Structures are given as C-alpha cells and as structure tokens.
Amino acid sequence: MRDKHCGLVSGDDIGKVINLAGWVFRRRDHGGLIFIDLRDITGIVQVVFSPDISQGAHERAGDIKQEYVLKITGKVEKRPPETENPNIPTGTVEVLVSSFEILNTSKPLPFQLDEEEPNESLRLKYRYLDLRRPEIQKIFLARHKAYRTTRDYLVNNGFYEIETPFLTKSTPEGARDFIVPSRLNPGMFYALPQSPQLFKQILMIGGFDRYFQIVRCFRDEDLRADRQPEFTQIDIEMSFVDVDDVLAISEGLIMSLYKELKGVPADFQIPRMKYADAMELYGTDKPDLRFGLPLTDITGIFQETEFGVFRKTIEQGGIIKGLVLKGKTLSRKDLDTAVDTAKAMGAGGLIWIRKENDILQSPIVKFLKDEEKSSLSGTFDLSNGDVLFIVADSKDKANDVMGRFRLYLGERFDLIEKGVDRFLWVIDFPLLEYSEEEKRFVARHHPFTSPKESIRNFNGDYESIIARAYDLVLNGVEIGGGSIRNYRMDEQMEMFRLLNIKEEDAVEKFGFLLEALEMGAPPHGGIAFGFDRILMMFLGLESIRDVIPFPKTQKGTCLMTGAPSNIGQKQLNELRIKTVVK
RNA sequence: GGGGUCGUAGUUAAGCCUGGUUAUAACGCCGGCCUGUCACGCCGGAGGCCGCGAGUUCAAUUCUCGUCGACCCCGCCA
Structure with missing residues (x-):
C-alpha cells in the first residue's frame, strides 16, 4: 500500500515516484494550490496538489478534510528555494501528488489535535484521538524503548523472563485485593496479584537463579496522581545474593533506563541513607534531596x-x-x-x-x-x-x-534545584511497625522480609529490628523497593509469630511457600520498580496517567469503555452472585 | 470516609467577586475568494439548557445549598 512512512521521506527520494499513506494533519488550501501535511507515527511530510501535476487530483482534493486517511501517489521533489521548512525533518522535500485515494473520511473531531490540550476527561473519552497527537505518541515510543532496555539489560545479566499467574490467591496482608469470582467453584474467588511476590520466591526455590518480569499489578486502593489500580512493575528476584548484589544490579538497570530515556550519560553512584537518618534529617522515608x-x-x-x-x-x-x-x-x-x-x-x-x-x-x-x-x-x-x-x-x-x-x-520559596535528579537508596528499614488499627505489629515491607539479625536476639524491643529492605527514591518519590527474604522455615515462622499470625493461619494462607522453604530454598532477595512512575519521572510528566495508554480516572472508571459496568443477570447467575446495591 | 479546585458554543478560555443590555474572543465548522503555504491569508455565516436540581430575589451564568463529573490532597496504598 505504501513505500515509505511519511516522516522518513528524505532528499534520497528526490525524483522517485512513491506511495504514502497517513492522516491529514493540516491542510492549506490556496485555491489554485493545496498543501497537506500527511502524518503517521514517524512524522509529517508536505504533499502538494497542483493542477499543473494533475487537474483531477487537485479538483478532488478540495473535499479532503482534517484526519481523513489518504493514500497518495506522487513524485518527491526538492522544495523550491525559500519554501523549505527547517522546523520539520522532511522540510527540504515535498511530494507532488499525481493521484490519491481517500481510504477513510473523518467527522470533525471533538477536539483539535494540534492545539492546546482539552480537559483530561475529553482526552480519555476519545483516547484514540489523543493517542494520535505526536507528543503523546512520543511518550509511548519512549515506553516501548524502556521495555526493550529493561529486557536487554536484565537478559544480559543472566535473568530469565518468566510469567506468573494473574488469577491467584487472596493474601490478607497489604493492599486490598481485586477479586474475581470462580464460576467452577461457586462462592470462591481468585484475587488479582498485588505483586508476584510469592511466585518469584517460588521460582528461586525452583532453581531459576535470576528472574524478571515486566508485570501488571493490581491494588484496590484509592488513586492519586502517581497511583493507578493497575500498574506495571519491573519485578526482579535473585538467588544467592545479599543487599549489595541487588542494589548493584538495580543501579545498572536504572542507569540504562536513565540513559535511554533522558539521552544523557548516567554512571553516577546512588548514595545510601539509613531509614533512621532519613527520618531524623528529613522526617520522611523518601527524602527529596534536591x-x-x-x-x-x-x-x-x-x-x-x-x-x-x-x-x-x-x-x-x-x-x-x-x-x-x-x-x-x-x-x-x-x-x-x-x-x-x-x-x-x-x-x-x-x-x-x-x-x-x-x-x-x-x-x-x-x-x-x-x-x-x-x-x-x-x-x-x-x-x-x-x-x-x-x-x-x-x-x-x-x-x-x-x-x-x-x-x-x-x-x-523555590528552593528545588531544577533539571537535576537526586536518586537515593534508603536502607535499613525497620522490619515491623505497630498498627494502631489492628493492635499488632505488621510487616513494614512484607512478611517475607529477612531481618538483619535473627529475631531471636531481640527481646520485646521489636521495633528496633532492622530489615534487609531497601527503597529507591528519586526526588522524593519512591520508585522501587525490595528486600532479602527469609529462606528458612524457622525464620519465617518466627516472623509470623511476631506478626501475631497463628501457625494454622500461616499454613492456610502461605502453606505452599512454607513447605517450599523446607525443601532446599536458596538464599534469595529481590526488588520491584514502578515502571510507570519511572517513566513519569524520567520524562518529566505530572501524572501517571500520562504514561499509561488507557488509564482510569480517580474513581477507577475508564471513560472510553465505560468500565466498570453492570453485568447481566445471566452472568450473575452463572457465578452464583447476588448484588445488594440498587 | 474527609478537605479543596474546576465545570460557559465542537474545543480552549473571558465574564461571575459587585445579579439586570444581544453572554465575549480565538481555534474548529459551513459558504465564498486565493498557485508557494507550512498555526497560510482575506470576506461572510451558523453555532449556547452558562453540568444538573432546588433555594434566595421583581430578576440568577453570576449569590446559597444539594447533586453529578474531572482533577489535587488527607485517610488508604505490606
């Protein structure tokens, strides 16, 4: 259908007759001469409809409107002197149209693609139009590059990419689960994973040595500018490692991404700060060091x-x-x-x-x-x-x-240093924190985190137990976190004891992991990065929605599809579910 | 669950504080003119339940309350 992409037409094509296809971005109709900027993912090129080239094409071109989809055939010419456009990469050439076909028409759009952004709800309702805008496409091309960079870096460092289930088991600790009813087991529910935490540990016990996954995670909590109910993590787990090994691999990954997305060399060392010092000096576990x-x-x-x-x-x-x-x-x-x-x-x-x-x-x-x-x-x-x-x-x-x-x-008072990024490892987190709500200790990171020293050495002073846990902070935003895990059953049971989780409950909830720990589990640990947050930060964007192709609103709805929605009585019957809301 | 900001032609904004006239502009749309534009230009035109509902008032886009929606924050997010 086409010989080239619009943005890739160059001086090398001068003299050639080529076929191009794309959307009508802007049209400039001079009556006797019509210019159209034809656009696709690669950019725009000016095509010219002139009666001197084709009387018929020029006449029919009068009907072409914005966002029509065209296929054109024409000769690439060097632009006459004084008419070159230095603002676009294809600005030295133009295509003189000899014939064209309207592949599809377009109604007038609910908003203009080349103007000031309309309000976000309109953009989300017509996300496909918003996605056509070159500046938005740039973001998702960057996201695409980030996937590749991540895979390249981790594969080159001996990691294997392995998938874990989305339909899994609800875990009581941590964020609220999204649940999925099981038709085959009426009254029972799967949960969507908050993260693949247990599975990646099982993969280490399964002998895969180094695992990674770029994986969707689900948390049914309220949204924020940097929080979506489904989001993407770079999930990493490694065997036979301690904290320094995980941080070193992580730094390499972050630097690769920084370099790729920001286009500047990145080989700086990320400083480390103890949690206690962060709290003392900055009053937070994620200090902004700018x-x-x-x-x-x-x-x-x-x-x-x-x-x-x-x-x-x-x-x-x-x-x-x-x-x-x-x-x-x-x-x-x-x-x-x-x-x-x-x-x-x-x-x-x-x-x-x-x-x-x-x-x-x-x-x-x-x-x-x-x-x-x-x-x-x-x-x-x-x-x-x-x-x-x-x-x-x-x-x-x-x-x-x-x-x-x-x-x-x-x-x-405008004290924040502009144009710099201050990374920081916050290390030596407390293992536990007291929950007033639950009247018990809860895991600060998660219940599988290993303490620096055996829990048995502490007598009552549980808040002073230091975990082998770490967070990566960028400009005051947490972009990743992880820990070295308990790899022995007895240590893990100690932890559950501290958390006031009864043995039978622990077995009921995590029995498979506890059993696995008793069958030659290697020392292991890992980290997970918020992929969307990293993109948002590295690209200098204000909202996580800007880096997610089809994001949810603050109320968790999708303005394009209308999700969530009612389901029919038949579906409810199949699932044996009765709703109590009108 | 709580606090806050916003909602006016298809779009982006102004007007609202201080109630009253034909609700203003730009872009888009429609018609006309234009052979070197690139945010083309020029002439003309159409387009509004001022989010929705109550209240106050002789009179509400404007004031008050409620409600719906989007956004920001607190709680929540191992």
Missing part, C-alpha cells in the same frame, strides 16, 4: 525550659524539631500562612523565630531564657533575616509534620 532544609532535633536545648508547650512535650516523651530558612524575606503574612499550613498538616502549632537586627523575634521569645536563645542562634547559625520554624510533638508526629512542611517551604 534541596537542603534538614531538620534538627533541638530537644536538648530545652531540657530546663520554662516555655510551657516545650516543657509539656518533653515531659510526655516528645521531641522538638526545627529547621531554618535562610536568605528569604518573609512577610508577616508568609509566616501566618506557614503556621496555617503546618496546622493543616496535623501540627498542634508551628513556632517561628526570626532574627532581625541581631535580635530574635517571635511571639514566644519572651518565654525563652537567654541561654536557650543563644543556643538556637548557635545551632542554626542564625543571621539577620533567617527564620527558624519549630514543631514540638511526639517523635512520629513532629517528624511527619516537619518533613511535609519542609517540602512546602521547598516549593513555596
């Missing part, structure tokens, strides 16, 4: 304080944390807004202290002793104009609020 503003624990300064708020906090075992904003001029309104912002983040209050004419100014300054004031000045090296922000609360709350308040200041 700006400073570290938090400082100043509880020590106020041991003898007469200021009630601080004294009470300390008495109740809480902490006092501060951060200093330097070199910015803050109005009284800025300060008030800052206080409101911190309160909205859950702070009981936010105290600001400003140094002005070598004197500390603050609503609370009258409660502070001279030595407290000079300690603050010294600790934060306060100069005139600097503003110190302080929160006093429980340790977790103070860190959380100050961590988020730090991000607010970073954005509000």
